[in-house]
Amino acid sequence: MATIRFNDINASQVWARLHQHQRSTRHVHMRELFDADPGRFERFSLRLDGLLLDYSKNRITDRTLELLFELAEVADLKGQMDAMRGGERINVSENRAVLHTALRLPADASLLVDGVDVVPEVHATLARMAAFSGDVRAGDWRGHAGQKITDVVNLGIGGSDLGPLLACEALAPWHDGPRVHYVSNVDPAHLARTLEGLDAASTLFIVCSKSFTTPETLLNAHAARRWFLARAPEPALARHFVAVSTNTCAAGAFGIPPDNLFGFWDWVGGRYSLWSAVGLSLMLAVGEANFRELLAGAHAMDTHFFEAPFTRNMPVLMALIGVWYNTFYGAHTHAIMPYDHGLRRLPAHIQQLDMESNGKRVGRYGERLDFDTGPVIWGEEGVNSQHAFFQLLHQGTRLVPSDFIVPMQSRYDDAQHRVLVANAFAQTEALMRGKTVAEAMAELTGVSGEALDMLAPQKTFPGNQPSNTLALSALTPHTLGMLLALYEHKVFVQGAVWGLNSFDQWGVEYGKQLARAIAPELEQGVDVGEHDSSTHGLIGFYRETHAQS
Numbered sequence: 001m002a003t004i005r006f007n008d009i010n011a012s013q014v015w016a017r018l019h020q021h022q023r024s025t026r027h028v029h030m031r032e033l034f035d036a037d038p039g040r041f042e043r044f045s046l047r048l049d050g051l052l053l054d055y056s057k058n059r060i061t062d063r064t065l066e067l068l069f070e071l072a073e074v075a076d077l078k079g080q081m082d083a084m085r086g087g088e089r090i091n092v093s094e095n096r097a098v099l100h101t102a103l104r105l106p107a108d109a110s111l112l113v114d115g116v117d118v119v120p121e122v123h124a125t126l127a128r129m130a131a132f133s134g135d136v137r138a139g140d141w142r143g144h145a146g147q148k149i150t151d152v153v154n155l156g157i158g159g160s161d162l163g164p165l166l167a168c169e170a171l172a173p174w175h176d177g178p179r180v181h182y183v184s185n186v187d188p189a190h191l192a193r194t195l196e197g198l199d200a201a202s203t204l205f206i207v208c209s210k211s212f213t214t215p216e217t218l219l220n221a222h223a224a225r226r227w228f229l230a231r232a233p234e235p236a237l238a239r240h241f242v243a244v245s246t247n248t249c250a251a252g253a254f255g256i257p258p259d260n261l262f263g264f265w266d267w268v269g270g271r272y273s274l275w276s277a278v279g280l281s282l283m284l285a286v287g288e289a290n291f292r293e294l295l296a297g298a299h300a301m302d303t304h305f306f307e308a309p310f311t312r313n314m315p316v317l318m319a320l321i322g323v324w325y326n327t328f329y330g331a332h333t334h335a336i337m338p339y340d341h342g343l344r345r346l347p348a349h350i351q352q353l354d355m356e357s358n359g360k361r362v363g364r365y366g367e368r369l370d371f372d373t374g375p376v377i378w379g380e381e382g383v384n385s386q387h388a389f390f391q392l393l394h395q396g397t398r399l400v401p402s403d404f405i406v407p408m409q410s411r412y413d414d415a416q417h418r419v420l421v422a423n424a425f426a427q428t429e430a431l432m433r434g435k436t437v438a439e440a441m442a443e444l445t446g447v448s449g450e451a452l453d454m455l456a457p458q459k460t461f462p463g464n465q466p467s468n469t470l471a472l473s474a475l476t477p478h479t480l481g482m483l484l485a486l487y488e489h490k491v492f493v494q495g496a497v498w499g500l501n502s503f504d505q506w507g508v509e510y511g512k513q514l515a516r517a518i519a520p521e522l523e524q525g526v527d528v529g530e531h532d533s534s535t536h537g538l539i540g541f542y543r544e545t546h547a548q549s
């Protein structure tokens, strides 16, 4: 039996002091904190390039932050940041370095990994991506029948889909290349509906898979190839299929010629891979210069993260405040509210980024943890979210810390955009301030007696619901890069404090393993193996419906 080791961060004195501090401050309403300190916003907000982080609408005082910074010291956060930045193999279970930040380093930088400078390799790949996407966008790379490529279909899932899909939608105003479509689900409807209306002669497929072993992506890739070969000869494949992967052998075995393969490295985690060749679909849509601006924005955030003192460090502050609610207030979720239609996929991307990184119950060395770790991430674009679930945020019984992400400028109707921004600001104010029963009653003019007693409590808002606001001067490739890198580092800091390996994802394997066993059992006449009665029953129901059809 393996030795059970305990991560003892929760045995530290500061951990106990944070619990004590929570008990002694939990009744303080944020209204009081604002009323007592007219300079609260100035003190609890930060600016970097075109990004403003307002963290003043949180249940924090200077003392809270002091204790949280002490917790970061006890967890040796700085040491862990240096280890990541320096290329140490901090992904211990997979014995890999974690260097998505190296993908954002300028060409004149250098970083040795196992004695090899990775920066020239990174830039060599970027140059290949730029040459290829430049050729496709200019019409120098044409389809087998000489047609310009008008549509690109990215076949990938998880980190090989969510990041580029988010960025592609967010940067829609910069699209001047071919249309880009993202197909991820193994549900055949996803590919079929995407291919409707596409012309094989002007369609380019990107098979995007770090491992090149993901069944969903391979099934879609084979299905796409069948669709293509029903409309074009075999030799044409090389003009219409490229791949992005670390697994050059498997991509080659699929039939991707070496010149059509864009590689990356095992020190890039899938959910951190947008910045690598996984971003090829995005570069095809917005061009090399905008893609490099995205990288530059992320690099600006990397430099801030690695060099700013914790007290003025955006990712560290957002992370520690998140730990405060998650671990010391028992808030189990964190909501992401992008007040921008272009950022509507941000919650989905951060769900993978955060929950696949920190959704763990054991520490990086297998230690058992007896405290809560990663929160459930959820969210929706604003203002749609207001008309869906804000009732619960305002008058429910749950503590839900949330991030409001709001660009200050729009490329469309400015007057209408002002209404969007006003709603975002109003929601954070209402969530913080609430409305007392006295204030509610004061508004119920002409109502009295039982009606007043019934209505007033229903029009009362407890408030004290925390939120961060990330205000972007405008949503651009640069600020998008900053924003996504900010969340990557926030997740890193939380994992570091909780003692997790934020860079493996063993938890995804068991379901896949069982799916591999069940898939053949859905065939008529195939013996069904050992399962519980429910799974047996479900398999039976599937076979029954297919027997009738």
Ligand SMILES: O=P(O)(O)OC[C@H]1O[C@](O)(CO)[C@@H](O)[C@@H]1O
Residues within 6 Å of the ligand: 157, 158, 159, 160, 208, 209, 210, 211, 212, 213, 214, 217, 270, 271, 356, 505, 508
């Ligand atoms: O890029 P790949 O190797 O196809 O993996 C896709 C996704 O599947 C996962 O491994 C989860 O199953 C993610 O971590 C990853 O982003």
